[in-house]
Amino acid sequence: MNLLEKLNRIDHLAKASKFSRLLANPIKYLDAIYINKFKYPNSKLGIPRKCATFFDTEMKVILPAGTDLFLLGAKTHDSEIRLAKFMVNNLEAGDEVLDIGAHYGYFSLLAANLVGVEGKVTAIEASRDTYLTLTENTKEEKNTTVLNIACAETDEEMTFYQFPVLYSEYNSLDFEQYKDEAWLKNNKVEQITIQALKVDSLIAKEELNPKLIKIDVEGAEEKVVRGMIETLDKKQMAFVSMEYLENSRKNVHSAAAKIIERRGYQANYIDTIGNLIPINLVEIKTYFKKKHLDSDNIIFTPIVNSK
16 A cells, blocks of 8 residues: 555544444543543643554654544555655655654654655754654654744744743744633643744754755744745745635735745645645635635745746
8 A cells, every 4th residue: 555545544533433433443442532532631641642653654752632643554644644645756766855843743753754765855854852752753864854933924032932841832923813712721831041043044954955844833934934035036946835824814814825835836726636736815714615725735846037
């Protein structure tokens, strides 16, 4: 079974009933239920677990975050399944990937698997605790470098906000976006100081030549994009992937997308088999509504002959 077939199988199971997922792996499913419903609510401590990904690389996750990875070996939101298919279709041996906001390293590890020993993956993670797990997950990947920094519009130290493990995927440079969230009232926010670099500076410092830059930074997308104007203008990479939430987080995703578009890039969504379909940014709201999406990964490609 090839990687795309495995992803289709995982997608089918992710959308199936809870009973179907229980039958697929009863021991893991009951373990995850126990942790999510009983152990974590009482202790507020994350529980480490190992899992095998669909591309046969073992990785560590901290439950209850990463439950889908633990149970199915993939991130299973519809947008994440399609992003994985896109990567399988487009990354080849020898390619370079820059993963900004790598979390536990699922997409970094997938990229490392696809680009092989001749390729290079640079994984960026600002959260101190998450970075430790990312480092452990990538220690055997000789083609992967992990950096505990943030990417932003300037090269300077910044305040980064960390949340408990259940909400660790929300860790961000931007706290204001969460201040009205109900979950925040019962969860402690930790502030840390982190070195930030512009993508332009990072690429020059590390001598990177990425085919794909993936951005998933929970509301700091505009900051990241404003720090990569020189990189965008050079049009050396074939793809820029950005998580996009159309109607939330002060619309920073829309602002970031417009900056990329103005630098001469075409926005695309990923179809169900991992191919790119051009979309006008004004159509994204309608697209989200039609597809019943709360978020998606939009892929930007350089427009030929665009200055």
